[in-house]
Amino acid sequence: MATISSAKPDELAAAAFALFSTRGIAGVNMDEIAAGAGVTKGSLYWHYASKKEVILAACNLYYGVWRTQIAAATEVHERIGDQLEAAVAFSVRSCLLDDANRVFTTEIVAMSLYDADVRASWTGFLDETERFFLGLTHRAVGAGELRCDDVDRAVDLLLASMEGIKQIALFRPQACLPENEQRTCRRLMSLMGERVPAPV
Numbered sequence: 572m573a574t575i576s577s578a579k580p581d582e583l584a585a586a587a588f589a590l591f592s593t594r595g596i597a598g599v600n601m602d603e604i605a606a607g608a609g610v611t612k613g614s615l616y617w618h619y620a621s622k623k624e625v626i627l628a629a630c631n632l633y634y635g636v637w638r639t640q641i642a643a644a645t646e647v648h649e650r651i652g653d654q655l656e657a658a659v660a661f662s663v664r665s666c667l668l669d670d671a672n673r674v675f676t677t678e679i680v681a682m683s684l685y686d687a688d689v690r691a692s693w694t695g696f697l698d699e700t701e702r703f704f705l706g707l708t709h710r711a712v713g714a715g716e717l718r719c720d721d722v723d724r725a726v727d728l729l730l731a732s733m734e735g736i737k738q739i740a741l742f743r744p745q746a747c748l749p750e751n752e753q754r755t756c757r758r759l760m761s762l763m764g765e766r767v768p769a770p771v
Contacts, residue, residue, distance in 0.1 A: 580618045583608045584628035591629060592671035596678045601625070623688065630679060630692045633672070634699070640665065641703070652716030652766055655707045659729070659763075660756050667736055667747045667755065677737060701726060708763060719764030728762045 586608035590599040601622055605615040619625045644661035645654040665672055683690035704726045711717035719725050736755065740747040746755075760766070 584632040587625045588629040592675040651711040651714045
């Protein structure tokens with residue numbers, strides 16, 4: 572069992588994320604988070620004074636993983652249009668097909684209805700996501716790799732559609748099955764405009 576000095580905040584947040592994404596936020600208490608991280612409850616409280624602090628830390632962990640992984644998914648492509656397609660494909664896999672991420676983020680959105688701190692945290696992440704896709708889409712249009720009359724509208728529709736699919740999956744789980752990945756990616760990319768083929 573880890574001691575207070577060896578327990579790392581990110582490890583505690585990761586243990587909380589794993590529990591929240593399988594049992595729901597309301598279904599997990601601080602004792603269970605400590606046990607899941609393999610630390611004492613005192614060690615958990617050494618780093619986080621409340622369950623809400625742990626929830627916000629799990630959010631920050633999620634955001635950090637998203638940043639790292641979407642950068643890795645896009646930077647391998649030279650053309651900006653390909654980077655945009657890779658970002659959409661990554662988002663489908665990460666936000667919709669990954670059960671843990673989908674459950675956790677759905678829980679966070681629900682909690683945002685009545686908790687201003689959680690709402691502010693999620694709003695910051697949504698703003699960052701929007702800036703990321705706006706940047707890629709504007710660059711793809713500027714490079715002549717995408718035809719899009721209204722980039723802001725296209726990105727709004729993309730993000731709203733992703734959130735909508737996530738909500739629909741609560742009632743129609745087939746919406747987030749792996750066999751629907753390519754179709755979902757194509758539909759989302761169709762909102763972004765028309766790809767211009769690379770010169771031969």
